[in-house]
Amino acid sequence: MMLQAAPNPLMKVENLVVEYSVGGKTIHAVSDVSLEIARGETLGLVGESGCGKSTLGRAVLQLRQAVSGKVLFDGHDLTTLKGEALRQMRRRVQLIFQDPIASLNPRRRIGDIVAEPLVIAGVKDPDERRRRVAEVLSAVGLDPTLVSGRLPHEFSGGQCQRICIARSLVLNPEFVICDEPVSALDVSIRAQILNLLEEMKARYGLTLLFIAHDLAVVKAVSDRVAVMYLGRLCEVGPSEQLFARPAHPYTALLIEAIPVPDPDVRPTQSVPVGEPPSPIAPPSGCRFRTRCPRADARCASEVPELRLVATGQFAACHHPLI
Amino acid sequence: MSSALLSVENAVVDLPTPRGNLRAVDHVDLAVGAGRTLGIVGESGCGKTMLSRAVLQLLPKKAKLSGRVMFDGQDLTTLSAEKLRKLRGRSLAVVFQDPMTSLNPVLTIGTQLIETIQEHLELDLAEARQRSIELLAAVGIPAPEQRLAQYPHQLSGGMRQRVAIAVALSCEPKLLIADEPTTALDVTIQAQILDLLAREQQRRHMAMIIITHDLGVVAGRTDEVAVMYAGRVVERAPTPALFKQMRMPYTEALLAALPKLDVAPHTPLPAISGRPPDPTRPLKGCSFSPRCRYSAGRCASEKPQLCSAETPEHLYACFHPIAARVGA
Numbered sequence: 001m002m003l004q005a006a007p008n009p010l011m012k013v014e015n016l017v018v019e020y021s022v023g024g025k026t027i028h029a030v031s032d033v034s035l036e037i038a039r040g041e042t043l044g045l046v047g048e049s050g051c052g053k054s055t056l057g058r059a060v061l062q063l064r065q066a067v068s069g070k071v072l073f074d075g076h077d078l079t080t081l082k083g084e085a086l087r088q089m090r091r092r093v094q095l096i097f098q099d100p101i102a103s104l105n106p107r108r109r110i111g112d113i114v115a116e117p118l119v120i121a122g123v124k125d126p127d128e129r130r131r132r133v134a135e136v137l138s139a140v141g142l143d144p145t146l147v148s149g150r151l152p153h154e155f156s157g158g159q160c161q162r163i164c165i166a167r168s169l170v171l172n173p174e175f176v177i178c179d180e181p182v183s184a185l186d187v188s189i190r191a192q193i194l195n196l197l198e199e200m201k202a203r204y205g206l207t208l209l210f211i212a213h214d215l216a217v218v219k220a221v222s223d224r225v226a227v228m229y230l231g232r233l234c235e236v237g238p239s240e241q242l243f244a245r246p247a248h249p250y251t252a253l254l255i256e257a258i259p260v261p262d263p264d265v266r267p268t269q270s271v272p273v274g275e276p277p278s279p280i281a282p283p284s285g286c287r288f289r290t291r292c293p294r295a296d297a298r299c300a301s302e303v304p305e306l307r308l309v310a311t312g313q314f315a316a317c318h319h320p321l322i
Numbered sequence: 323m324s325s326a327l328l329s330v331e332n333a334v335v336d337l338p339t340p341r342g343n344l345r346a347v348d349h350v351d352l353a354v355g356a357g358r359t360l361g362i363v364g365e366s367g368c369g370k371t372m373l374s375r376a377v378l379q380l381l382p383k384k385a386k387l388s389g390r391v392m393f394d395g396q397d398l399t400t401l402s403a404e405k406l407r408k409l410r411g412r413s414l415a416v417v418f419q420d421p422m423t424s425l426n427p428v429l430t431i432g433t434q435l436i437e438t439i440q441e442h443l444e445l446d447l448a449e450a451r452q453r454s455i456e457l458l459a460a461v462g463i464p465a466p467e468q469r470l471a472q473y474p475h476q477l478s479g480g481m482r483q484r485v486a487i488a489v490a491l492s493c494e495p496k497l498l499i500a501d502e503p504t505t506a507l508d509v510t511i512q513a514q515i516l517d518l519l520a521r522e523q524q525r526r527h528m529a530m531i532i533i534t535h536d537l538g539v540v541a542g543r544t545d546e547v548a549v550m551y552a553g554r555v556v557e558r559a560p561t562p563a564l565f566k567q568m569r570m571p572y573t574e575a576l577l578a579a580l581p582k583l584d585v586a587p588h589t590p591l592p593a594i595s596g597r598p599p600d601p602t603r604p605l606k607g608c609s610f611s612p613r614c615r616y617s618a619g620r621c622a623s624e625k626p627q628l629c630s631a632e633t634p635e636h637l638y639a640c641f642h643p644i645a646a647r648v649g650a
Binding site: 048049156158186187188189190191192194195198213214215216217219220221222223239240243253254255256257258259260261262263264265275276 | 366511538562575576579582588593
């Protein structure tokens with residue numbers, strides 16, 4: 001499969017499979033997903049709830065064990081690392097969560113929360129820790145002398161997300177996974193945090209995996225976008241190209257479903273496409289076929305592989321739109 | 323305004339908190355005519371949900387409401403609990419954000435529908451059951467007869483919201499209040515639910531209030547929009563007029579801050595700096611002035627009142643409305 005983003009990608013996911021067992025049944029959360037993320041790139045990962053996008057993010061970090069497949073970070077397969085070796089590698093990969101308030105221990109002071117990764121990483125000198133904490137807090141737009149001694153409940157959701165971002169940056173990581181970092185925030189705050197993530201990416205030379213359900217949010221920050229449905233990748237391609245000319249019917253459906261803030265754009269009557277099937281018993285062949293207007297017999301029997309449909313754009317569909 | 327089905331007049335909602343009085347709704351006037359749709363847009367904490375609770379007379383016990391809520395010729399603030407109970411569910415219905423919390427998890431879908439119908443309409447069990455099946459079919463639930471025996475947890479989020487809408491529609495309400503009806507749902511499901519609400523609203527000639535934080539949701543689906551900020555309505559206009567020419571800088575900034583699909587990646591978003599004021603510490607002037615890029619002169623010291631622009635229907639509360647600026 002030609003999914004080459006760059007000759008030497010920082011993160012490479014190969015044929016990753018993640019399954020959960022719930023009440024004796026198997027949930028196929030991530031099925032045979034391969035991805036590459038080049039150094040300095042932002043890859044957006046979109047899909048609806050339950051499509052496996054968060055599980056994929058966690059499996060990359062080894063917070064969720066994969067059934068099979070590889071996660072190659074800078075050439076090292078994280079799925080085979082254990083103990084101290086994995087801990088060392090994790091310093092270079094950080095995670096930002098959706099709910100910033102729930103991600104902060106309500107009883108600890110901001111200065112300690114942000115310093116915690118340094119403590120775990122073995123930075124013994126308290127002055128050094130203080131210096132680093134002050135640096136990242138200033139970078140995210142907070143005054144270290146004012147906020148370090150305060151508790152999380154004294155801050156708004158947007159400020160808590162700034163604190164979470166500061167904490168994720170304190171170890172100078174190379175790769176940050178942002179899992180729905182703005183979906184709990186109001187519109188006016190969301191724009192601030194998205195701009196901040198872009199600034200931090202430039203300032204610290206980060207590579208990002210940006211997971212979200214909102215296509216417009218993903219497009220705002222991503223170089224390339226991967227669309228996921230029921231555990232499989234439907235389409236991967238450069239952001240602008242993918243949104244201008246989607247090849248996979250599911251990508252097209254997602255784009256069409258976004259409410260446009262313009263009363264002259266009459267909402268297109270939603271196609272009666274029903275709801276996603278259960279990941280416990282995903283449909284045979286193409287998993288989107290039960291909601292797809294183009295589906296035929298072949299879609300039920302044959303799993304579509306990701307194929308090149310345009311420069312840099314891949315779609316897993318037997319009847320692509322382009 | 324006397325012809326309106328619902329009119330909220332000078333509503334004020336105060337909530338006592340340990341940090342002092344919180345004015346959740348600050349002198350709001352609104353009206354909805356029969357068969358019309360009103361969108362109330364605002365960010366969390368702007369008072370939009372408290373306002374809808376005031377209409378429904380479902381405010382928290384500690385809350386104090388002043389002003390009038392006229393619905394169908396009666397002032398709801400003066401009605402007895404018994405009369406209100408008869409009214410809610412019958413002619414005044416509501417759909418909440420999270421269908422799991424509005425449906426009873428230990429009762430079947432059928433029981434909940436039939437109970438609501440029999441409470442308000444004089445139908446026997448067989449008739450109520452038949453009506454329930456029709457309602458479930460109308461809201462797009464496949465195999466409605468079998469669904470009657472199912473519990474809410476056996477349905478997906480989208481299906482649950484359809485059931486909640488079926489319950490709300492069951493007694494042919496005159497006004498349906500939908501409070502963030504699609505926020506908990508995925509985008510492909512959201513479009514279907516919004517279409518369903520629009521279709522039923524038209525078919526039943528029912529008035530509807532959609533409360534949302536998403537300007538995109540109200541744009542194509544409402545007759546009128548009210549934008550709320552810090553407890554007040556700061557702009558109100560017929561939907562096409564509002565989107566054609568926003569007058570209040572907050573409305574404009576809110577729209578500008580939305581990421582848009584037709585903008586190239588990595589374009590910095592025009593964010594609104596700062597955050598909404600602490601509702602327990604009301605500002606003397608315009609609540610948006612500390613974050614407003616047009617703020618000048620009396621904005622910080624004097625509260626702008628809602629006033630009309632070229633057309634009497636377009637109201638805004640701003641001393642420096644957009645397009646009235648010189649040289650802009």
